[in-house]
Amino acid sequence: MLLLLIGSLLYLRAQSLPAAAVSQTSQMLDIHGNVIDTFHAGENRRSIKLKEISPYAVQATLAIEDRRFYDHLGFDFKGMARAMLINVQNLSKKQGASTLTQQLARNLYLTHERTWSRKLKEAAYTAQLEMSYSKDEILTMYMNQIYYGHGAYGIEAAAVTYFGKPASQLTLAESAMLAGVPKGPKYYSPYMNMKSAKDRQLTILDVMVEEGMITRAEADKAYNEMLSFQPLSAGNQEGFAPYFRDYIRTVAVDKLGIDEHLLNEGGIRIHTTLDPHAQKAAEEAVAAGFPADSEQQAALIAIDPRTGYIKAMVGGRDYKTNQYNRVFAKTRQPGSSFKPFVYLTALESGMTPLHMFRSEPTAFTYDEGRQTYEPSNHNDKYAGEDIDMRRALASSDNIYAVHTIMAVGPDKVIETARRLGIDSPMDPVPSLALGTFPVSPFEMASAFGAFANSGKHIEPIAITRIEDKNGRILYDAAPEETPVMEPAHAYVLTSLMESVFKPGGTAARVSAAIKRPVAGKTGTTASDAWLVGYTPELVTAVWVGYDKGRTITTAEAHRAAPIFAAFTEKALETVPPKMFPVPEGVVTVYVDPSTGKLAGESCPDKRLETFVAGTEPTELCGEHTDEAGSEESAAEVPAKEKHHSWWSDLKRWWNG
Known part of the structure; x- marks a missing residue:
């Protein structure tokens, strides 16, 4: 056995290492096949010597990636045993045991497919690297090869990208922050998720203390240091549809299982649903919707209800300053824009647009009479008489909405919302009718799509197809259409929501700007304003407010509707106006x-x-x-x- 091992090592020692894998630029394409982004179009990399790298950066990398690097021969059998024990204890793969040399072999010479042949090749190349290069040379190659996110390959590019300085000047705090990014740039980049980045920085500092690299006092000081990050470069992170491009990365990696290295270096082509004309209209509508000095934020998402295709997405007003995508923020109350789910439930329960409730201050008891809820109308304005569903929906009468949910049951309204795609937490209480439970603009646009699509819901789609560098299909979308309500109910509710844009409706002030049939619902809370609406071809959710829930003024609340109107008309300017299709029944x-x-x-x-x-x-x-x-x-x-x-x-x- 020993002779076989020696013979194998001598054979590997005599073999030449293969040429390093040549990376290729991957592309993201819009719905017309035009390139809207490239991944790693020429690597942002500058190789430097080990002595040009801050000792803190080297120590932090070894601490989190391979603390026994200088003690093993390319394979850390002790680390493997420790990782296996931890994984068995947790009944899952909590910890890996790849050494720096193994990672380098994989990155230089192999793909990231999980096959036995790849693992055997990785082991062979790892042994060859250890026999061909010194530990310092291997570490130098690794530090210059590893990907730190945002187009930065190698520690020098990462230091400049994140902190605007060479790698030699990185502090302990900066080094511990950067060392945590390569494991998952999407999760641990401070630009993408500061909390996760800080948590991983703390883990690295703790390991450095355990290994005697630094003292506890130094670790605590580094963790508490306020870091100053550079704005992300315009080449990769700004420009056209930046929030959508980030979303595509997330979907490709997290939902479709595309390896990040394949995404960044494999020459794949990602075909998306983005409509450049609609996206330009969305960005212009949001930009024009606020005074220049306003700190108010916005989100807009537009979906074709007939296909589920996401046509446009704006996650905020200034991507360079803040990359947080508010389209997916489940922190905002929808207010009265939630009422269509209440009225759909009512229609399905046998009520009609002529059903009457009295609009006046009312105390509602629930929970078997143990609790009381006293809603009010906006500015305490009440009709003081019986009103019907059309008038209530158009004027957004809160008393009518609560009467309705009490009549049909909050549990049934939650069932309706779930059926249409709302998965945020909700409780069966009277205030549910007034949209008191947070949802995301993404959920609202998706759910309203069923109203526009004659009662059929299609899960939103952003990627239609992914091809590898040889044209082989890696993913092909297969959208499914699910009936979630009777077409007749969808049409009657649409007819009711058309009144929102007519005289007496809460969006009547923008009706003149929309030259086509349109339906929808406004929503206003103390800190949020919405307009979720649709035509037969496009459903759009617009939210405006402040990230920290600051109270908005009446003028600030009125910004959602004009953004919706300007976007809808511009996005559909080449599409002839169409009536909502009338179903049987x-x-x-x-x-x-x-x-x-x-x-x-x-x-x-x-x-x-x-x-x-x-x-x-x-x-x-x-x-x-x-x-x-x-x-x-x-x-x-x-x-x-x-x-x-x-x-x-x-x-x-x-x-x-």
Whole structure:
């Protein structure tokens, strides 16, 4: 056995190491096939000597990656045993045991596929490296090879990228911060996740103390040091659709399992759903929506409800200053923009747009009478009379909404929201009707997509296809369409939400800016303002507010709707206006809103209302000069207008 081992080592010693793997630029493409980003288009790397690297950076790297580097021969069998014991104890792979030499062999000569043949090659190349180079030479190659995120390869590029200084000048605190990044640049980069970066910095400092590299006092001082980071370079991090590009990286690596090294060096092509025209419209609408000196933030996401394609994404107003993507922030209350889920539940429970509740200050008891909830309307304005669902939704009457959720049950509303894709935590309490539980703009846009798509929900998609450098398909999206509500219910609710943009509606002030049928719902809380709306081709969620929940003024709250209007009209400027498609099982009849009955000839405020077939009123109003039930009065409701037609809708819309 010993002779076999010696023979194998002599054989490996006589062999030449292969040429290092040549990295290739990967590309991200928009929906038209145009390149919107490249990954590692020419590595940001400058090799330096070991003596040009701060001793702190070397020590921090050895502490976290391979503390026995100078004691083993390329394979740390003691470390392997320790890692195996920890993994068995935790019943999962909590700890690895690859040495620096193994990592270097993998990065220089191999792919990152998990096969036995690759592992055997890695072992052979590791032995060859150890026999061909000194420990200092291997460490130097490693420090110049490793990827630190944000396009920085090697410690010198990382020091300049993060701290604007050469590697020789890195402090203990800076070194411990950088040493933690290579394990997962997405998770441990201070630009992406400061908390995780600080936690890993502390882990590294603790190990350095354990190994006698530094004292506890030095570690504590370094951890508490306030670090000053450089703004990320414009080459990779700014420019067009930066938040979307970051999201694509996250989806590719975390959801689709694309290895980060393959992403950065493998020459793959990622085809995305981004519409450059819509993205430009989104960025311009957000930029124009605020005074230059405003600190208020914003988020916008737009999805094609027919395909689930994410067409545009803006996660904030200044990516260079803050890379936090607010599109996915589950920290903001949706306010009244949540009410459509309440009213959908009501329609499915048998209520109609004519269902009446009184709009006045009301105390609601729940939890078997043990608790009381007293909501109020905006500015304490109440109708002081019975109002119907259309008027309540258009004016965003809170009392009506709470009456409704108490009638149908908060549990059912939560079930409705879950069905449509809202997965944030919610409790079955009356205040749920007013959007008191935080959700993300992403969730709201996804859920509203089902209203726009005739009751069918499609999970949002950002990546349609990924190809390797040879054109082989690594991933091909297969969107699934799931019916989540009856098409008739979706259409009736859409009809109700169209009133939000008409006189008396909370978004009426921007209706003139939108030259096409549109539906949606506004939402305002003390610190958040929303408009979530849609056309047949595009559903958009807009949020404005402050990151730390600062109270917003009335003027600040009014910024969401103009952003939505400007974006929607610009994004669809080349698309002819379309009516919302009318499904089977929908009828429209003239009604008298005050009585909820069919309108007679002399009814002064008759209104054409939309219903799920079978729920429309059948009794003729007789409270005016008409005689209830007379054949003459009944004839005044033309049959052709009892049954919905797209042409009559088009004429009504065209005529205002």
